[in-house]
Amino acid sequence: MAHQKVAAEMTNPNRALRGKYAIVGVGQSDLGQVPGFSSLGLLNKAMHNAVEDAGLAKTDVNGIICRGPDDVYTHHQRMGELLGIDAEFSTTLDNGGASQILSIILAVMAIDAGLCDVVLCGYGRDSWSRTHRDTSTRMSVPLVPPEQERAEFNAEVGMFGAVAMHALGASRHMALYGTSKDDLGSIAVAFREHALRNPSAQMKQPLTLEKYHSGRQIVDPFNVYDCSLVTDGAGAVVVCSAERAKDLKQPPVLISGFGTFNNLRGWYYDEHMTDTAARRSGEKAFSMAGIQPEDIDTAQLYDCFTYMVLTQLEDYGFCKKGEGGPFAASGALALDGSLPCNTSGGQLSEGHVEGMLQILEGVRQLRHAYQSERQVTNAEWALVSGHGGNTVCHSSLILQRGGG
Amino acid sequence: MTAVSRPTPRPSPETSHFWEACQEGRFLLPKCADCGSHWFPPSGFCPECWSRNWEWEHASGLGLLHTFVIFRRQYHPAFEPPYAVGVVHLKEGPRMLSRIVTEDIDKLRVGMALKLTWDRSGDWMIPAFQVL
Ligand SMILES: [Zn+2]
Numbered sequence: 001m002a003h004q005k006v007a008a009e010m011t012n013p014n015r016a017l018r019g020k021y022a023i024v025g026v027g028q029s030d031l032g033q034v035p036g037f038s039s040l041g042l043l044n045k046a047m048h049n050a051v052e053d054a055g056l057a058k059t060d061v062n063g064i065i066c067r068g069p070d071d072v073y074t075h076h077q078r079m080g081e082l083l084g085i086d087a088e089f090s091t092t093l094d095n096g097g098a099s100q101i102l103s104i105i106l107a108v109m110a111i112d113a114g115l116c117d118v119v120l121c122g123y124g125r126d127s128w129s130r131t132h133r134d135t136s137t138r139m140s141v142p143l144v145p146p147e148q149e150r151a152e153f154n155a156e157v158g159m160f161g162a163v164a165m166h167a168l169g170a171s172r173h174m175a176l177y178g179t180s181k182d183d184l185g186s187i188a189v190a191f192r193e194h195a196l197r198n199p200s201a202q203m204k205q206p207l208t209l210e211k212y213h214s215g216r217q218i219v220d221p222f223n224v225y226d227c228s229l230v231t232d233g234a235g236a237v238v239v240c241s242a243e244r245a246k247d248l249k250q251p252p253v254l255i256s257g258f259g260t261f262n263n264l265r266g267w268y269y270d271e272h273m274t275d276t277a278a279r280r281s282g283e284k285a286f287s288m289a290g291i292q293p294e295d296i297d298t299a300q301l302y303d304c305f306t307y308m309v310l311t312q313l314e315d316y317g318f319c320k321k322g323e324g325g326p327f328a329a330s331g332a333l334a335l336d337g338s339l340p341c342n343t344s345g346g347q348l349s350e351g352h353v354e355g356m357l358q359i360l361e362g363v364r365q366l367r368h369a370y371q372s373e374r375q376v377t378n379a380e381w382a383l384v385s386g387h388g389g390n391t392v393c394h395s396s397l398i399l400q401r402g403g404g
Numbered sequence: 405m406t407a408v409s410r411p412t413p414r415p416s417p418e419t420s421h422f423w424e425a426c427q428e429g430r431f432l433l434p435k436c437a438d439c440g441s442h443w444f445p446p447s448g449f450c451p452e453c454w455s456r457n458w459e460w461e462h463a464s465g466l467g468l469l470h471t472f473v474i475f476r477r478q479y480h481p482a483f484e485p486p487y488a489v490g491v492v493h494l495k496e497g498p499r500m501l502s503r504i505v506t507e508d509i510d511k512l513r514v515g516m517a518l519k520l521t522w523d524r525s526g527d528w529m530i531p532a533f534q535v536l
């Protein structure tokens with residue numbers, strides 16, 4: 001028996017890191033339409049708030065990991081300059097919406113390697129101010145900077161934007177498994193209900209399935225309610241050892257499992273649109289944490305579009321492949337459902353900060369930070385996901401309530 | 405009305421021969437002489453076996469509709485919605501993004517058989533696919 005246990009540990013070397021590090025501080029900026037701040041300014045504020053939340057001082061921080069806004073080079077240097085911090089370890093990541101969890105994974109790796117002790121991870125964007133603040137800006141400023149667009153095999157056939165890219169996946173899932181617009185709509189409706197309980201969420205109006213179906217079509221099968229919000233906002237977390245966390249201000253939230261997988265051969269390859277990198281990324285995270293999907297009390301899933309939630313529910317093993325639609329439509333994602341999901345409203349209804357707010361929400365749920373109307377009862381385990389990088393990069397994070 | 409032209413491809417050194425052939429109405433794919441794989445987009449080595457021993461081959465121009473979307477919102481002044489864009493599973497194996505040309509856009513279905521046609525865009529011939 002002991003022998004078998006050793007073998008299992010050896011096949012999962014990252015189990016040695018299970019629960020060894022913790023998220024000890026979280027912070028965010030204002031969300032939504034926040035004129036007067038650049039993306040760097042928003043992140044500066046979120047990082048200040050995260051360090052203050054942890055009860056740490058600027059001088060304690062010696063690592064910085066960011067994902068830059070798309071138009072800033074060596075973003076971590078710019079942040080260190082604004083924060084007034086020289087770092088033992090710092091870098092900028094480039095995995096799109098999968099970068100935010102990756103920054104936490106990399107922080108654990110860097111601290112465990114002895115490169116630094118206390119790492120600030122964060123992301124900020126000024127999408128509303130930059131691209132949506134008035135009509136002329138909307139008409140003239142592209143959502144995606146031109147240098148990021150593929151030079152060929154894309155725009156010349158009329159392909160534009162992330163909406164269409166993800167809609168290709170939804171369209172195939174609908175054809176293969178009979179997934180319906182009602183199924184997608186149930187996800188938007190569930191997250192909106194959560195946003196109405198969150199005073200800082202961008203969306204303030206109720207959403208019914210009927211109203212969902214009346215939404216303006218963007219790229220079939222997606223209408224406006226299938227798409228995440230345009231947001232100015234930032235979020236940040238502080239990572240350090242669980243040992244050090246014991247003496248800090250907040251109840252620690254332990255980093256118990258993580259995993260990555262990147263379907264780099266592309267969204268069109270194999271069944272990558274309907275069997276996403278969430279599956280293998282999740283398998284590693286669950287294996288490291290030593291738990292099963294049914295042990296998860298709340299999931300904070302990357303919801304750039306309704307469909308990405310649906311496929312991740314399947315890919316993480318909360319239901320069988322093809323059954324994500326009926327699972328979501330059953331009400332499972334509600335606060336009192338079997339898998340309370342995106343309990344702050346998600347990117348569809350709270351604000352789109354590329355997965356950063358999902359990490360913050362996972363931490364707050366495990367701290368039992370909320371009054372009962374927003375709190376997942378007795379939340380012990382949270383799964384958080386990140387997806388992006390030309391639709392194929394994925395990161396998974398399993399958090400556990402600490403101090404128990 | 406001012407005509408706005410469509411975005412045109414900006415070929416790389418590895419893809420320029422593909423585009424030159426397109427301008428003559430020829431649809432080519434790289435084929436590995438060692439493992440027999442075709443691949444797309446064109447590149448200098450076989451992505452399956454890493455062989456450098458390959459040549460251009462005339463592709464059949466046949467394929468199946470892997471998935472598709474219909475643009476309802478206008479993203480570009482030269483592309484008037486509604487129009488369909490799909491991923492074509494080419495008979496030779498690779499997949500490529502393409503305009504899907506059809507009489508009735510609402511009758512498109514995943515799995516439909518497709519064949520090559522050409523989309524003229526200014527001085528360019530762009531491969532497109534139509535329902536068989
Ligand atoms: Zn080969």
